[in-house]
Amino acid sequence: MTLLVSVLAAVITTVVWYTDNRRSELKLGILPLMFWGASLMWFVDAIFEYVELKDAYFTPEPLDMLNDLFLGLSVVALGLVIWLVILLVKDPRGVVRSAILRKKA
C-alpha cells in the first residue's frame, strides 16, 4: 500500500512538473525525483517481501493495509514538507527575502 501511494504521488507530481511552466521557479523537479526514488526503493523491498511471503503478499490483513495507507499518506506529507522547506530556503522568487526585509524596514 505504501508503494502504491508513493507511485501515485510520483505520477501526479510528474504530471504537475510536465504541465506547469513555473517548474523552475517552484523547484517542481525535486518532488517527482524524490517520489520516484522512494517508489523504486519500495519496489525492490516489495520484490524481496514477495519472494519471502509468496501469495500471502497480496492478501494483507485489513489492519496492516490501513496502517500502510496511513504510512503512505504520511510519507507523501513529509515529501511535500521537504519540498516546501527547499523552496523557502532557496527562495527563487525572493518572496521570503522581500517579506523579511519589508518587516525590518
Added chain:
Amino acid sequence: MACFIVTAVEAGVSAIATKVVEKKEQSSLEKTGTEVEAVKVPFSRKLGWLRNMLAGGSALLAFEHIWHGEVTPWFPFLTAAANAEDAAEMFHEMGTVGVGMAALVTAVWGGMLAVSAVIEKRAAKAAKEEPEG
C-alpha cells in the same frame, strides 16, 4: 531494518560528486570564457537527478523505519544493532535489499542519461540544420 543506509551513503557520494563536477564545470567555463552549448545539459545537473532520487528516497524510507520502530533517537540508533544475531540479519538485508535498491535507482538514472543524450543529439542536429540569419 537498515536498507536505506546503503542508498543514503550513495546519495552522500553523489552529492559530493555533484559539487566537485559543478566546480570543475565552472572553472573550465571561466578559463575558456565560452558558454556551454545550449543544447547540452551539464553533467553536474544530471548527477543532481541521481542525488535527488537517492536522497529523497532515503529520507522517506528512513521515515518508514522510524514509523516501524526500527530507528531510535538513542544509541545504537538501529534496534537491529542491539544484538549480534539481529545485526547479522541487518547486514544481510543491507547487502541484498539495500544494494538492490541502490542498483535499481542507479540503473533508472542510467536510462534517464540515455534518453537525455538522445534528446541532446536531436537538438544539436536541429540547431545545425536551422538556417542562419
